[in-house]
Amino acid sequence: MKICFVVWSVFGAGGISRMVSLLSSELSKEHDVSILCLKQNPENYYNMDLEKIHMHVYEQSLPGKVWREILNRIEKYIPLYNFDIVNRNYIRLRYPYLFRKHIINYINENDFDIVIGASGLGEATLIGGISNKIRAKTFGWLHTTFDLYFNMQKGKTYYNNILIRSRYYLNKLDNCVVLSNYDQHKFLMEQIKTCAIYNSIQLPSKENIVHDGSYKRMIYAGVLNRHIKGVDVLIDGFRIFADKNYEWRLDIYGEGPDRDFLEQKIIEYNLSEKVSIHPYTAHIESEFAQSDLLLFTSRIEGFGVVMVEAMSMGVPVVASDLPITREIIKDKGVGWIFENGNPEDLAEKLLEAANSNLKQYSFNALNYVNSFSVERIAKEWIKQFEFDKN
Numbered sequence: 001m002k003i004c005f006v007v008w009s010v011f012g013a014g015g016i017s018r019m020v021s022l023l024s025s026e027l028s029k030e031h032d033v034s035i036l037c038l039k040q041n042p043e044n045y046y047n048m049d050l051e052k053i054h055m056h057v058y059e060q061s062l063p064g065k066v067w068r069e070i071l072n073r074i075e076k077y078i079p080l081y082n083f084d085i086v087n088r089n090y091i092r093l094r095y096p097y098l099f100r101k102h103i104i105n106y107i108n109e110n111d112f113d114i115v116i117g118a119s120g121l122g123e124a125t126l127i128g129g130i131s132n133k134i135r136a137k138t139f140g141w142l143h144t145t146f147d148l149y150f151n152m153q154k155g156k157t158y159y160n161n162i163l164i165r166s167r168y169y170l171n172k173l174d175n176c177v178v179l180s181n182y183d184q185h186k187f188l189m190e191q192i193k194t195c196a197i198y199n200s201i202q203l204p205s206k207e208n209i210v211h212d213g214s215y216k217r218m219i220y221a222g223v224l225n226r227h228i229k230g231v232d233v234l235i236d237g238f239r240i241f242a243d244k245n246y247e248w249r250l251d252i253y254g255e256g257p258d259r260d261f262l263e264q265k266i267i268e269y270n271l272s273e274k275v276s277i278h279p280y281t282a283h284i285e286s287e288f289a290q291s292d293l294l295l296f297t298s299r300i301e302g303f304g305v306v307m308v309e310a311m312s313m314g315v316p317v318v319a320s321d322l323p324i325t326r327e328i329i330k331d332k333g334v335g336w337i338f339e340n341g342n343p344e345d346l347a348e349k350l351l352e353a354a355n356s357n358l359k360q361y362s363f364n365a366l367n368y369v370n371s372f373s374v375e376r377i378a379k380e381w382i383k384q385f386e387f388d389k390n
Contacts, residue, residue: 001031001032001113001114001382001385002031002032002034002110002111002112002113002114003024003027003031003032003033003034003112003113003114003115003116003385004033004034004035004036004107004110004112004114004115004116004136005020005024005033005034005035005036005116005118006035006036006038006103006115006116006117006118006119006123006126006127007020007035007036007037007038007118007119007123008037008038008039008119008120008122008123009037009038009039009119015143015305016119016120016143018305019143019199019200019305020035020118020119020141021048022200022201022202022374023200023374023377023378023381024048024053025048025049025052025053026200026374026375026378027378027381027382028049028052028053032054033052033053033054034053034054034055034056034110034112035053035054035055035056036056036057036058036103036106036107037055037056037057037058038057038058038059038060038123039057039059040057040059056106058099058102058103058106060095060096060099061096061099063096064095064096064099067094067096068094068095071093071094075157075158075161075162076155076157076158077155077157078157079157079160079161080161081160081161081164081165081168082160082164087164087165087168090125090129090165090168090169091125091126091129091130091169094126095126095129100130103126103130104130104133104134107134107135107136108133108134108135111135112136113136113137113385114136114137114138114139114385115127115134115136115137115138115139116138116139116140116141117138117139117140117141117173118140118141119141119143120141120142120143120144121140121142121149121162121166123140124139124140124141124142124169124170124173124176125140125165125166125169125170127139127140127173128140128169128170128171128172128173129169129172131172131173132172137174137385138172138173138174139173139174139175139176139177139384139385140170140173140175140176140177141176141177142176142177142178142179142183142194142302143179143302143303144179144301144302145179145180145182145183145300145301145302145323145324146178146182146183146186146187147186147300148228148300148302149162149166150162150163150166150190163190166190166192167190167191167192170187170192170193170194171191171192171193175193175194175195175384176192176193176194176195177194177195177196177197177381177384178194178195178196178197179196179197179198179199179302179303179324180196180198180302180303180323180324180327181196181327182323182324182327183196183302183323184196195384197377197380197381197384198303198328198372198377199303199305199308199372199377200372200373200374200376200377200378201305201308201309201312201369201372201373201374202373202374203312203369203370203373203374204285204312204313208289208312208313208314208366209289209314210314210359210362210363210366211291211292211314211315211316211358211359211362212292212358212359212362213292213354213358213359214292215290215291215292216247216248216249216292217248217249217250217251217290217291217292217293218238218248218249218250218251218291218292218293218294218295218318218350219250219251219252219253219287219288219291219293219294219295219310219315220234220250220251220252220253220254220294220295220296220297221252221253221254221284221287221294221306221310222253222254222296222298222306223254223255223256224252224254224255224256224257224258224259224261224262224277225256225257225258226258226261227299228298228299228300228301229256229297229298229299230297230298230299230320230340230341231252231256231258231261231262231297232258232261232265232343233297233299233320233341233342233343233346234250234252234295234297234346235262235265235266235269235271235275236265236343236346237295237297237338237343237344237345237346237347237350238250238271238274238275238295238346238347238350239265239269239271239343239347240343240344240346240347241346241347241350241351241354242271242274244347244351245350245351245354247354248274248350248354249274249275249276250271250274250275250276250295251275251276251278251287251291252275252276252277252278253278253279253280253281253284253287254279254280255279255280259277262277263277284306284309285309285312285313288309288310288313288315289313291310291315292315292316292358292362293315293316293317293318293350293353293354293358294306294307294310294311294315294316294317294318294335295318295346295350296317296318296319296320296325297319297320297346298320298322299320299340299341300322301322301324301325302324303324304319304322304324304325307319307325307328307329307335308328308369308372310365311334311335311365311366311368311369312365312366312369312372314362314363314365314366315362315365316334316335316336316353316358316361316362316364316365317329317334317335317336317365318335318336318337318338318346318349318350318353319335319336319337319338320337320338320339320340320341320346321337321338321339321340322340325337332364332368333360333361333364333368334361334364334365334368335353335361335365336349336352336353337349
């Protein structure tokens with residue numbers, strides 16, 4: 001099977017790049033895989049085997065990028081997609097003719113069986129818009145939750161524009177992959193056909209040791225952002241916990257706009273001996289191996305692969321109450337869920353975890369994560385390709 005991923009960029013250090021790189025590498029073991037990258041970026045961050053994965057880069061011209069940004073701003077204030085003529089011509093409006101032609105020709109000349117708009121709503125919409133011009137089955141891959149894509153806080157006009165446009169173009173795809181059963185249901189309520197496939201991880205090559213709480217170490221790994229990732233809840237909840245438990249420490253790994261905020265809070269709360277902030281690391285698994293709990297405090301999230309990565313190292317999770325955490329954490333014996341945005345409840349769950357039989361939770365986590373292995377998830381993608389081919 002010849003498969004083409006169309007992405008904005010696959011070379012960066014972000015979660016989307018990591019997921020596309022991982023899946024494409026696994027599929028390339030048995031299939032002919034290509035990646036059409038729409039942004040110049042030469043760094044192969046996840047060390048894909050570029051002898052097996054064919055890479056083609058084609059970046060939009062500067063005037064095209066400027067026009068796309070102008071259109072983004074217009075969409076916030078003008079209800080464009082109340083007009084069917086705009087919907088029918090959206091791809092022509094957003095992407096210049098030569099840009100579209102290059103993508104269409106590349107796909108048809110290579111005779112792909114499957115084409116995936118793989119880096120989110122933009123690329124999924126683009127592939128839906130040219131699906132009638134290409135000789136391949138077409139899919140989208142959405143990497144965040146419905147509630148973040150279609151957010152009323154950005155304004156009703158923006159919400160309606162994005163929703164109407166998405167309904168128009170995503171339904172032109174053979175199918176569109178979302179990350180949870182919750183999102184599949186939400187899209188279905190808006191009459192958009194999707195299927196749910198969880199994100200995957202590469203399971204550790206060596207057997208991991210069950211954690212028993214002896215490290216007395218909690219870890220957070222992610223963007224340092226209050227509004228999405230809830231790092232304010234993280235530091236406030238740990239402060240309350242630390243007033244009652246003097247043994248455990250918290251190590252924070254990541255970068256982001258609220259690093260200064262966290263550093264100030266650590267000083268204000270007199271936690272300098274218990275809380276440390278470290279730069280992002282590409283080898284977070286070595287830190288998981290020396291930790292006993294992962295803290296996951298996001299206010300909104302599409303999947304949160306860091307939870308699965310931690311569990312693959314035997315680290316139980318304390319996570320905020322979200323649709324995706326209820327799907328993959330609740331009642332699995334692998335962690336605790338606290339009320340979203342509530343530092344007092346986070347502290348309560350941390351105390352409960354610190355006083356529990358962590359060894360059993362760790363054992364459960366190691367067994368549970370096999371269902372997220374890239375080998376198993378790749379098979380789900382292939383089944384979807386074959387199902388939609390019939």
